[in-house]
Amino acid sequence: MxxxxxxxxxxxxxxxxxxxxxxxxxxxxxxxxxxxxxxxxxxxxxxxxxxxxxxxxxxxxxxxxxxxxxxxxxxxxxxxxxxxxxxxxxxxxxxxxxxxxxxxxxxxxxxxxxxxxxxxxxxxxxxxxxxxxxxxxxxxxxxxxxxxxxxxxxxxxxxxxxxxxxxxxxxxxxxxxxxxxxxxxxxxxxxxxxxxxxxDNKDFSRIKLIGKALSSMQLILNGKVALLEIDKNFTADLGIDIGDTSDIISYGLQIKGVEVTLLLKEVEDGVKASLRAKSYVDVRKIAEVFGGGGHIRASGIKIKNMSMEEAKYEILNEIQKEL
Ligand SMILES: [Mn+2]
Missing domain, CATH: 3.90.1640.10 (inorganic pyrophosphatase (n-terminal core))
Structure with a gap:
């Protein structure tokens, strides 16, 4: 139609x-x-x-x-x-x-x-x-x-x-x-x-939370991938839920030389992953390997019954193929 x-x-x-x-x-x-x-x-x-x-x-x-x-x-x-x-x-x-x-x-x-x-x-x-x-x-x-x-x-x-x-x-x-x-x-x-x-409308606690997430960011795969891991206990001491993480993940791409940012978030029944690419990696393709989807430079995955460590290993493996 x-x-x-x-x-x-x-x-x-x-x-x-x-x-x-x-x-x-x-x-x-x-x-x-x-x-x-x-x-x-x-x-x-x-x-x-x-x-x-x-x-x-x-x-x-x-x-x-x-x-x-x-x-x-x-x-x-x-x-x-x-x-x-x-x-x-x-x-x-x-x-x-x-x-x-x-x-x-x-x-x-x-x-x-x-x-x-x-x-x-x-x-x-x-x-x-x-x-x-x-x-x-x-x-x-x-x-x-x-x-x-x-x-x-x-x-x-x-x-x-x-x-x-x-x-x-x-x-x-x-x-x-x-x-x-x-x-x-x-x-x-x-x-x-x-x-x-x-x-420009965030609570101060959100800014502190972003700071905490960024301070644990790692650069891997020759500085081409920025990795953010947010486990279940991440926000326990701040007393707030992390909610939408699109503001956090975007920081990874601000780094010189980074092509892909991977944000892993531990949830009740598994792991949620968000991917962003700067200029050439098709992260939608990577997401689809795990049943996720989205756009070429922005995608998401929900993996059930997998630990953070396993999910990280599997997804990074796919990212490496595309770098
Ligand atoms: Mn849309």
Whole structure:
């Protein structure tokens, strides 16, 4: 189905659930809230499904108070569920097992499983919000005039783009990314406010935690790999959960000569690994060896029933092959 047909299909639906991937990041949340606010402005019956609650730094987005973590499956009479920014069914932040309506899967992950009844995957999009921007245009939402509704929708999408491009520094940025950003800037979206809300808004304890993580960082494989290991006891003395680690892992790539950063986090039933590459290693390929996925320069893995030591050995072995 073309995006234009998908736009029409959504507009012809009666009750629309919208969801994203578990542990939603700025792209997931921004994309979902952009679509939610847009459909509301068109007087459509829609709502957000989310097993997750939101991190504090995303609560400035319009509609974020709708995300309570309490609606975890489609409500009665829902005919369509739109899943945004999620590569596979296991990672959807909604229980869709009993759902008999239509699942629309809109995403930009190259490793997307095409689990929807309708799938629209554009891996050239730096953020899922780039696809949502086109979808909303096709729904007749105008980004010409500056009003508060359209500015709120734009703020959601700009947040998505800033998040997934590392504030425009990653190689996924295209001419389209800047063109959409320019349109959003023109309708009054406040880029400084968004950046500061997202990144310059941390608790002091978070900075201390980053410091602790960085002080244990190691450089290995001839200085090409930065390794961060976070075991279960890591935050015990700080009394806080480590949560999302994307801010921590990005430090590894700031080091001269480093190509890959590997962050290992010990969890209840195994190990979570995050990988980032600077310029040539395909970390999505490495993640797929272990059943994970993501993007070429940013990917993730969840390995069950494996110790940190084993996971480290296995993943570093794969990284070494690509260096
Ligand atoms: Mn994304």
């Amino acid at each position: 073309t995006l234009s047909q998908i736009a029409k299909f959504i507009l012809e639906s009666k009750k629309i659930g919208i969801t994203y991937h578990v542990s939603p990041d700025g792209d997931a949340v921004g994309s979902v809230l952009a679509l939610f606010n847009a459909l509301k402005s068109l007087n459509k019956d829609c709502y957000i499904i989310s097993k997750d609650t939101l991190s504090e730094n995303l609560k400035f987005l319009k509609g974020s108070d709708e995300i309570t973590g309490e609606i975890t499956e489609p409500v009665d009479e829902t005919d369509v569920v739109v899943v945004l920014d999620c590569g596979n069914l296991e990672r959807v932040s909604a229980n869709l097992k009993e759902f008999t309506g239509t699942i629309i899967n809109i995403d930009h992950h190259l490793s997307n499983d095409k689990y929807g009844d309708i799938n629209y995957i554009d891996s050239n999009a730096a953020a899922t919000a780039e696809i949502v921007f086109e979808l909303l245009n096709l729904m007749g939402i105008s980004f010409e005039k500056e009003d508060s509704v359209i500015k709120d929708i734009g703020t959601c999408m700009y947040t998505s783009i800033v998040t997934d491009t590392g504030a425009y520094r990653h190689s996924n940025v295209t001419e389209r990314t800047h063109r959409i950003s320019a349109v959003l800037k023109k309708i009054g979206v406040d880029n400084t406010f968004i950046y500061q809300s997202l990144f």
